[in-house]
Amino acid sequence: MECRFPSVPGAERILSDEALAFVAALHSRFGERRRALLAERDRRQARFDAGERPDFPTDHPGLSDPEWRIASVPDDLKDRRVEITGPAERKMMINAFNSGARVFMADIEDALSPTAENIIRAQINLYDAARRTISYRDPATGKDYALGDKIAVLKVRPRGWHLDEAHLVIDGERVAGAFVDFGLHAFHNAQALIDAGSGPYFYLPKLQHHEEARLWADVFAFTEEWLGLAPGTIKATVLIETLPGAFHAEAILYELRQNIVGLNCGRWDYIFSYIKTHRKDPGAVLPDRAAVTMTVPFMRAYALHVIKVCHRRGAHAIGGMAAQIPVKGDPAANEEAFAKVRADKEREAGDGHDGTWVAHPALVPVAKEVFDRLMPAPNQVDRQREDVVVTQADLLTPCDGPKTMAGVRMNVNVGIGYLAAWLSGRGAVPLHNLMEDAATAEISRTQLWQWRATGTRLDSGETVDAALIDAAFHAEVEALREALGEEAFAVGHYGAAADLMRELVQADELADFLTSVAYERHFAD
Structure with a gap:
């Protein structure tokens, strides 16, 4: 094993021989299956490119058997009316724990820029959080941050199956980022969390198929045996944030039925996945990103479908992210x-969701007031939505809306702005009064690529082609350079971000993930 993580204070405790042996065991036992599932993703996408359409599985016991239910839900996860999310960074974690939310999802995925130092610091922070010893002194202000008496329940989101960790190599092969993130947290902190009256709880991102959920189920069972935990101790919520995954939502619940407690509507990644799945289909082109809201028909069908299958099987259905953040100095905009x-x-609670996500502590009381008013019980799992019937066409039919040059420019602006921050080591980024993570940049990138590849006509009559894209990038780069000044533009990686984003948008083939390409170029050494 070659471990190339940097030596930051506390890293030796995380990267102990015993912990690394466990991660190596995960890699040895499950690495080949992971690679096979990723290869199947590529084959599936090739079929979609050739005209096949995603559909519900036809021969899965999770759909045909009406009787099964998920295993029990722990007491501290029965009321999840407001969950807050954020990167596994020390100060933000403490603020999230103290926010008044029921659950805090500490993110090692889309809201964390995966520099080697960030990955290790995240694990150090989780180690301290599990033992309730996490604290922080702001070096700029001298302000101290510490946990209050009542804190949110911790859940952790590891990286998705597709991401490698370049700083941990076994027999010449990189270990999956998921095995590193999950393995180190489970190994070090599962028992401490149990002793504190909670448990090792996770969020699982970007699943596309029930077989990918089965792999996680087997990883959980292996981990429980290795650590001497009772079967079913590890609990997970799966993000339904891919279009293929939406069709497999009930089968995913079935495969993880001993460990799963719910599904979550990862709305921004879902839009990204919708575009990526239909990347070569001119009949499935979405309008400006701002027009693709949760009330358009295909997004509404997706949310109601998740609620229905969750409640049918005894699981919680958690609503999507409210990305808004407070607007300082402008009371009307705020x-x-x-x-x-x-x-x-209000829409989510009225539809039957059992809780929701916010990205900023100031939004916790706003969301809590709504769910307290509309959902007086801890959850509404007993509210069956048998009135909901969602078809293949309901999930696949695109919505109407404007396609504008302003939409092109906004995609370019947000794509560059987010990627520049990501290259600077920040994965959760305030842009245009929204807290954005990688999903936003992915929507921007894939929509620009698809509009160009399919020759989409804007409402103004212009056709989106390579020249129009180049002109939009040039205009945005010059506007950023003028607004920021040359020094801040250079130090902030805006030039590198613009070059990479433009390259990916103009490429002949659509890259699967922006973050995978950027990681190889900038963080893998």
Whole structure:
């Protein structure tokens, strides 16, 4: 084994021989299956490119057997009315734990820029959080941060199956980022969390098929045996944030039925996946990103489908992210942002969701007021939505809406702005009064690519082609350079971000993930 993580204070405790042996065991036992499932993703996408359409599995016991239910839900996960998410960074974690939310999802995935140092610091922070010893002193202000008496329940989101960790290599092969993130946290912290009255709880991202869920189920069973935990101790919520995964939602519940407690509507990645799945289909082109809301028909069908299958099987259905953040110095804009969150959460609670996500502590009381008012019980799992019937066409038919040059420019602006921050080591980024993670940049990239590849006509009559894309990038880069100044533009990696984003948008083939390409170019050494 070659371990090339940097030597930051506390790393030796995380990267102990025993912990690395466990991660190596995960790699040895499950690495080949992971690679096979990733290869199957590629074959499936090739079929979609050739005209096959995603559909519900036809011969899976999770769909045909009406009787099965998930195993029990721990007491501290029965009420999840408001969950807050954020990167596994020390100060943000403490603020999230103290926010008044029921659950805090500490992210090692899309909200964390995966520099080697960030990955190890995340594990150090989780180690301290599991023992309730996490604290922080801001070096700029001298302000101290510590946990309050009542804190949110910890859940951790490891990286998805597709991401490798370049700084841990076994027999010349990189270990999966998922095995590193999950393995180190479970090994070090499972028992401490149990002793504190909670448990090792996870969020699983970007699953596309029930066989990928089965792999996680087997990883959990192996881990429970290795650590001497009772079967079913590890609990997980799966993000339904891919279009193929939505069709497999009930089968995913079945495969993980001993460990799963719910599904979550990962709305932004879902839009990204919708575009990527239909990347070569001119009949499935979405409008400007701002027009693809949760109330358009195919997104509404997706949310109702998740609620229905969850409640049928005894699982929680958690609503999507409210990305709004407070607008400082503009009370009217701030109230408008809060009103959008309030309306979004009223729709979710009214539809039957058992809780929701926010990205900022200031939004916790807004979402909590809605769910307290509309969901007085801890959850509404007993609210069956048998009135909901979702078909293949309901999930696949695109929505109408404007396709504008302003939409092109916004995609370019957000793509560059997010990627520049990511290259600077920040994965959760405030842009245009929204807290964005990698999913936003992925929507921007894939929509620009698809509009160009399919020759989409804008409402103004212009055709999106390579020249129009280049002009949009040039205009945005010059605007950023003028707004920031030359020094901040250079130090902030804006030039590198623009070059990489433009390259990927203009490429002949659509790269699977922006973060995979950027990781190889900038963080893998």
